[in-house]
Structure formats: structure tokens, C-alpha cells
Amino acid sequence: MRGLSKAFGGLQAVRAISFDLAAGEILGIIGPNGAGKSTVFSLIAGQERPDAGDIAFEGRAIGGLRAESIARRGLVKTFQTSRPFSSMTFLENVMVGALARRVGLERARAVAMEQLVTVGLADQAHSPAAWASTGQRKRLEIARALATAPRLLLLDEPFGGVDRPSIDALIRLLAGLRSDGMTLLLIEHNLDAVHRLVDRVLAMHLGERIAEGTPQAVTADPRVVQAYLGASEPAHA
Ligand SMILES: Nc1ncnc2c1ncn2[C@@H]1O[C@H](COP(=O)(O)OP(=O)(O)OP(=O)(O)O)[C@@H](O)[C@H]1O
Numbered sequence: 001m002r003g004l005s006k007a008f009g010g011l012q013a014v015r016a017i018s019f020d021l022a023a024g025e026i027l028g029i030i031g032p033n034g035a036g037k038s039t040v041f042s043l044i045a046g047q048e049r050p051d052a053g054d055i056a057f058e059g060r061a062i063g064g065l066r067a068e069s070i071a072r073r074g075l076v077k078t079f080q081t082s083r084p085f086s087s088m089t090f091l092e093n094v095m096v097g098a099l100a101r102r103v104g105l106e107r108a109r110a111v112a113m114e115q116l117v118t119v120g121l122a123d124q125a126h127s128p129a130a131w132a133s134t135g136q137r138k139r140l141e142i143a144r145a146l147a148t149a150p151r152l153l154l155l156d157e158p159f160g161g162v163d164r165p166s167i168d169a170l171i172r173l174l175a176g177l178r179s180d181g182m183t184l185l186l187i188e189h190n191l192d193a194v195h196r197l198v199d200r201v202l203a204m205h206l207g208e209r210i211a212e213g214t215p216q217a218v219t220a221d222p223r224v225v226q227a228y229l230g231a232s233e234p235a236h237a
Pocket residue numbers: 008011013031032033034035036037038039040080
């Protein structure tokens with residue numbers, strides 16, 4: 001992406017953000033609350049239209065396209081706050097992702113089951129999604145995204161609310177996806193998970209990019225430390 005900007009009324013949520021992502025890479029985006037991270041994701045995945053800037057995926061311009069058409073090109077995102085269809089089962093929720101590929105119902109059911117196995121939720125397949133814990137909702141969201149067969153997966157805080165043992169399992173899952181050739185872009189506040197998973201980190205603050213580099217270099221960068229210390233959320237500092 002090049003020069004990506006987005007304002008909401010008088011608030012400049014994203015200001016001239018540019019970065020590249022190589023195939024098979026895992027890039028992390030960090031930054032305090034309100035930095036504009038989720039907005040960058042919405043711009044890439046087509047939930048919001050950029051005011052300015054260009055986005056290309058596999059050599060083709062996708063800026064301003066609709067989310068469904070971007071998803072069909074192999075780029076999909078998970079939501080920071082996932083809202084599964086609570087009247088449907090885990091399996092049916094994941095089938096929604098599979099059906100976005102315009103496959104038949106039986107094929108969608110098989111793909112969905114496969115992805116529930118991948119994220120470790122197979123035993124919940126026929127439970128109502130309304131019963132899902134926070135950690136299960138995160139994994140359900142990932143399964144639904146995987147069912148669309150993405151080549152680039154955008155994960156908005158995949159470790160948020162996930163308990164310690166499940167974090168290790170989730171790191172193994174994401175590292176495995178990358179080994180299978182998937183490219184990952186993730187927003188994360190859990191810096192330990194970021195250190196263990198990503199190749200490169202981009203730090204944002206107040207809509208701008210303030211640092212980029214290895215996890216070690218970026219988390220030690222004085223501008224990044226200052227951004228977190230000045231942030232209103234003490235837990236993140
Ligand atoms: N649809 C919207 N309408 C108005 N303002 C918005 C909208 N979406 C985001 N914002 C504002 O834009 C800014 C950036 O929000 P964004 O959600 O991208 O931040 P973030 O870095 O993801 O924060 P967090 O870590 O809390 O998730 C915030 O000030 C937010 O209130």
C-alpha cells in the first residue's frame with residue numbers, strides 16, 4: 001500500500017501509511033488504542049474506502065473494491081470483535097466462509113469441518129455458537145476466514161482474550177499456515193506472541209507509522225515506548 005489515508009469526520013484515523021508485504025511473510029502491526037490499526041485492515045479488506053492512496057494485491061489494484069470481491073481474490077480479514085451468528089452452530093458459522101467460495105452445501109460442510117479440526121474446535125461443531133467463549137470465538141473467526149481459502153489472512157488481535165495454553169496452540173497454528181505458504185498480517189497487543197511469530201513489525205500511533213523493523217528493534221524504539229507510555233490504556237504500556 002502507498003499513501004493510504006482515511007478520515008472519519010474531523011478525525012484523521014490513518015495518515016499516509018505505506019508498506020509492503022512479501023508472499024509468505026508474517027508482518028505484525030502494533031500501536032496503542034486508537035492508532036488506526038483496525039482502520040488500516042478495513043481499508044485493505046474493503047470494509048472502508050480509502051480517501052487517498054493505492055492498495056495492490058498480487059499485482060492488481062484492490063483499493064476501494066467491495067469486501068466480497070477482495071475476499072474472492074484470496075484476501076480476507078478477521079474482526080477484532082467477532083460476532084458469530086449465535087443462532088447457528090460452530091459448523092454452520094464456518095460454512096458461511098466456505099459458501100463465499102460459491103461451493104455447494106455438502107462441499108461447504110466438509111471444508112468447514114476440516115477448518116474446525118485445524119483450529120481445534122471439532123468437538124464443538126454442533127454446539128450453538130452462542131456458547132463460544134472469547135478464545136473459542138477467536139478460533140471460530142479464524143476457521144471461518146480459512147474456509148474462504150485465503151492466500152493473505154489479516155488477523156485483528158487474534159490473541160485477545162485467549163488463555164495461555166490456547167495462545168501456544170494458536171501460535172503453532174499460525175506458524176503452520178505460513179509454512180503452508182499463507183501470508184499473514186496481524187494486529188496484536190500481546191507483544192510476547194508478536195515476538196514469537198512475526199518477521200517484521202510496523203508500529204503506528206495517531207494514524208501514522210512511527211517505526212518499522214524487527215520486533216526487537218521496534219519495541220525498543222524510543223518513539224514506540226513513548227507512544228505506549230503516553231497512551232490512556234495502562235495495561236498496554
Ligand atoms: N467507523 C468509524 N467512525 C468514526 N471513527 C472511527 C471509526 N472507526 C474508527 N474510528 C476512530 O479512528 C481511530 C482509529 O481507530 P482504530 O479502530 O483503527 O484504532 P486501533 O488502532 O485499531 O485501536 P484498538 O487498539 O483500540 O483496536 C479511533 O480514534 C477511532 O475512534
